[in-house]
Amino acid sequence: MLPGVGVFGTGSTARVLVPLLKAEGFEVHALCGQSEEEACCLAKELSIPFHTSRSDDVLLHQDVDLVCIYIPPSMTRQIAVKALGIGKNVVCEKAATAVDAFKMVTAARYYPQLLSIMGNTLRFLPAFVAMRQLLVEGYVGELQVCDVRVYGPSLLDQSYGWTCEELMGGGGLHTVGSAIIDLLSYLTGARAHRVHGLLRTFVQQNGLIRGIRRVTSDDFCFFQMLMGETGSRSVCCTVTLNFNMPGTFVHEVMVVGSSGRLIARGTELYGQRNGSKSEELLIGDSGWVGPEVKEMPLPLLQGLSSMVKALRQSFQAHEERRCWAQGPVATAPTFEDGLYVQTVVEAVKRSSCSGEWECVEIMSHEPDPNQNLCEALQRNKI
Amino acid sequence: MLPGVGVFGTGSTARVLVPLLKAEGFEVHALCGQSEEEACCLAKELSIPFHTSRSDDVLLHQDVDLVCIYIPPSMTRQIAVKALGIGKNVVCEKAATAVDAFKMVTAARYYPQLLSIMGNTLRFLPAFVAMRQLLVEGYVGELQVCDVRVYGPSLLDQSYGWTCEELMGGGGLHTVGSAIIDLLSYLTGARAHRVHGLLRTFVQQNGLIRGIRRVTSDDFCFFQMLMGETGSRSVCCTVTLNFNMPGTFVHEVMVVGSSGRLIARGTELYGQRNGSKSEELLIGDSGWVGPEVKEMPLPLLQGLSSMVKALRQSFQAHEERRCWAQGPVATAPTFEDGLYVQTVVEAVKRSSCSGEWECVEIMSHEPDPNQNLCEALQRNKI
Numbered sequence: 072m073l074p075g076v077g078v079f080g081t082g083s084t085a086r087v088l089v090p091l092l093k094a095e096g097f098e099v100h101a102l103c104g105q106s107e108e109e110a111c112c113l114a115k116e117l118s119i120p121f122h123t124s125r126s127d128d129v130l131l132h133q134d135v136d137l138v139c140i141y142i143p144p145s146m147t148r149q150i151a152v153k154a155l156g157i158g159k160n161v162v163c164e165k166a167a168t169a170v171d172a173f174k175m176v177t178a179a180r181y182y183p184q185l186l187s188i189m190g191n192t193l194r195f196l197p198a199f200v201a202m203r204q205l206l207v208e209g210y211v212g213e214l215q216v217c218d219v220r221v222y223g224p225s226l227l228d229q230s231y232g233w234t235c236e237e238l239m240g241g242g243g244l245h246t247v248g249s250a251i252i253d254l255l256s257y258l259t260g261a262r263a264h265r266v267h268g269l270l271r272t273f274v275q276q277n278g279l280i281r282g283i284r285r286v287t288s289d290d291f292c293f294f295q296m297l298m299g300e301t302g303s304r305s306v307c308c309t310v311t312l313n314f315n316m317p318g319t320f321v322h323e324v325m326v327v328g329s330s331g332r333l334i335a336r337g338t339e340l341y342g343q344r345n346g347s348k349s350e351e352l353l354i355g356d357s358g359w360v361g362p363e364v365k366e367m368p369l370p371l372l373q374g375l376s377s378m379v380k381a382l383r384q385s386f387q388a389h390e391e392r393r394c395w396a397q398g399p400v401a402t403a404p405t406f407e408d409g410l411y412v413q414t415v416v417e418a419v420k421r422s423s424c425s426g427e428w429e430c431v432e433i434m435s436h437e438p439d440p441n442q443n444l445c446e447a448l449q450r451n452k453i
Numbered sequence: 454m455l456p457g458v459g460v461f462g463t464g465s466t467a468r469v470l471v472p473l474l475k476a477e478g479f480e481v482h483a484l485c486g487q488s489e490e491e492a493c494c495l496a497k498e499l500s501i502p503f504h505t506s507r508s509d510d511v512l513l514h515q516d517v518d519l520v521c522i523y524i525p526p527s528m529t530r531q532i533a534v535k536a537l538g539i540g541k542n543v544v545c546e547k548a549a550t551a552v553d554a555f556k557m558v559t560a561a562r563y564y565p566q567l568l569s570i571m572g573n574t575l576r577f578l579p580a581f582v583a584m585r586q587l588l589v590e591g592y593v594g595e596l597q598v599c600d601v602r603v604y605g606p607s608l609l610d611q612s613y614g615w616t617c618e619e620l621m622g623g624g625g626l627h628t629v630g631s632a633i634i635d636l637l638s639y640l641t642g643a644r645a646h647r648v649h650g651l652l653r654t655f656v657q658q659n660g661l662i663r664g665i666r667r668v669t670s671d672d673f674c675f676f677q678m679l680m681g682e683t684g685s686r687s688v689c690c691t692v693t694l695n696f697n698m699p700g701t702f703v704h705e706v707m708v709v710g711s712s713g714r715l716i717a718r719g720t721e722l723y724g725q726r727n728g729s730k731s732e733e734l735l736i737g738d739s740g741w742v743g744p745e746v747k748e749m750p751l752p753l754l755q756g757l758s759s760m761v762k763a764l765r766q767s768f769q770a771h772e773e774r775r776c777w778a779q780g781p782v783a784t785a786p787t788f789e790d791g792l793y794v795q796t797v798v799e800a801v802k803r804s805s806c807s808g809e810w811e812c813v814e815i816m817s818h819e820p821d822p823n824q825n826l827c828e829a830l831q832r833n834k835i
Contacts, residue, residue: 218695269677269689271689273597273711274711291689293689295651307653307675311600315711317727317728318727327695327697329655329656329697343700345699346699426649426810427808428808
């Protein structure tokens with residue numbers, strides 16, 4: 072039986088998610104927005120019976136068994152941890168920092184019977200499911216290189232907000248790079264051990280952001296990850312993100328191996344073995360029939376849609392509306408994956424400052440908050 | 454009046470160059486190969502009246518006023534410097550090391566009346582001539598990012614030779630990366646001051662190279678260059694070279710600025726201003742009618758052809774067959790450019806070893822050969 076859903080967030084993702092949930096048979100009982108007005112407006116638009124700006128009202132809502140959290144990164148941890156504590160299943164976006172991600176991991180470990188997955192995922196997109204399967208089957212031979220690029224228009228909101236602020240989780244690396252870092256670890260079955268990167272904010276002000284306000288989040292980022300085995304046998308991943316390209320959207324993931332390659336362009340998958348003269352189309356465009364969202368690239372949109380389908384299958388398997396089956400969501404990114412991704416993001420940012428390759432070391436215990444404060448103060452001085 | 458030409462080399466470039474020279478009205482009088490047999494064979498094929506394996510026979514040939522040197526990098530410096538000393542005009546490929554490139558610069562400075570240009574150039578390709586012009590005219594606004602990718606099949610020769618040896622000037626970075634480094638400095642009008650890179654040799658042995666022999670030259674390389682102004686206003690260039698992709702050839706140069714972008718795919722040029730919804734074709738495929746060469750990508754082939762045309766114009770302007778006009782070859786890469794390119798190549802290699810950003814410092818005096826020897830010995834130990 073499908074659980075009742077409470078949604079946090081009134082942004083573009085929440086706006087897309089609710090219809091997707093409904094289409095799969097979920098009932099969305101409650102919506103929480105940052106302001107009463109935003110919540111009211113979207114609840115009316117999407118026909119959600121209850122809305123509020125107080126998070127507890129949704130978390131404690133008796134019909135809500137699954138909480139979907141699509142809010143600014145800096146607020147995610149608090150809601151996610153609380154939701155688990157109250158006994159709700161959680162699907163949520165990434166947190167703002169590794170410390171937050173670690174706290175979420177701790178909560179998820181404490182309530183293993185509850186579903187807790189990262190909900191900004193490309194893993195469920197059919198092209199990437201097929202790509203992974205083909206990699207496992209040896210289509211490309213021994214994997215050598217992954218090359219990813221995402222080009223698009225600015226990620227900044229219409230008004231000044233968290234998207235402009237690096238420390239609040241804004242920027243291409245945190246917003247889009249996260250999904251790529253997660254995807255590459257899913258595809259390769261490995262994790263990055265060393266990273267190198269460079270971040271830039273080419274557009275620091277625009278018509279809406281001016282005066283003393285400046286954008287600090289990156290609009291251009293390239294980074295490299297060495298994954299899997301150390302030494303010369305590691306897989307080299309290069310990722311280029313550029314959000315100074317209005318009017319275009321490029322989302323390309325290429326994996327090259329000793330005997331062939333696979334390329335996902337948007338939602339399509341192409342392959343070419345070393346012997347053959349041209350590419351073959353392996354997964355075509357499925358002909359998206361869901362809502363079109365200007366700010367949301369099709370791969371992310373379809374990924375979200377596929378995830379909702381997997382959620383439905385997971386919950387449908389059980390009679391009890393809070394229970395879920397592992398199978399359909401087995402490949403979903405866990406909070407542990409979220410911590411890994413956040414750790415890589417922070418290592419890339421460190422590398423951009425230091426100019427050096429940085430090691431990816433996953434946090435194993437919560438850092439002393441005072442030491443953290445000192446580091447933050449020191450960083451601001453530089 | 455056009456000068457008589459002597460050609461060094463029997464490889465694929467020399468094989469293409471001779472017909473191109475003849476088509477423009479140059480007379481090719483002499484050919485020099487590494488072995489008598491190779492020279493004889495190619496001279497017969499291309500109807501060149503004189504062939505030899507002794508370089509002096511071509512350099513001292515009385516009908517030869519222009520020497521074109523397309524031989525393995527480690528032998529280029531010796532021939533080029535000697536040719537200038539004898540009073541011949543020189544077009545040549547890159548040298549193997551910065552020290553060699555520096556010696557060539559010294560010779561070129563000593564004989565300023567002689568033509569001395571680097572002949573492996575993309576600068577003359579119409580798409581890049583137009584791209585540069587549009588950059589100057591402000592099509593993209595303030596330049597932010599250059600993104601280059603070249604993918605293709607293996608660069609290794611059929612048998613073991615210099616192409617397999619990093620120290621002999623083999624590898625994707627040295628062979629193809631050089632042309633890209635030169636092109637980017639031509640397009641941006643700036644030079645790299647810091648570089649970072651990673652080189653890999655994924656295929657160390659194959660059916661022809663086995664036993665104790667191993668390939669040491671890179672078949673995968675990515676590097677970043679910070680160009681022009683230092684600090685946050687420098688242009689970020691990212692270059693990805695992958696030669697483990699048989700059956701494909703991708704040659705893409707993209708420049709992104711504050712108000713638009715230009716993309717050269719192969720020999721075509723596309724542009725998109727920030728306001729517009731789609732790309733416009735600016736320079737179409739010219740419909741190449743010259744020889745097709747399997748090992749030589751079309752942009753390089755057409756670049757070579759355009760360079761030969763420029764050479765013809767340069768020499769045609771004068772009555773005296775050894776004299777040439779600056780105008781038509783004004784944008785050709787000089788030996789100084791060759792030294793810059795070689796310096797960047799070596800800095801990228803250093804960075805790949807050190808893992809750090811390396812400064813690009815152009816040699817201003819010849820290093821002590823003994824010190825050089827020590828360094829070479831040390832490097833071999835590592």
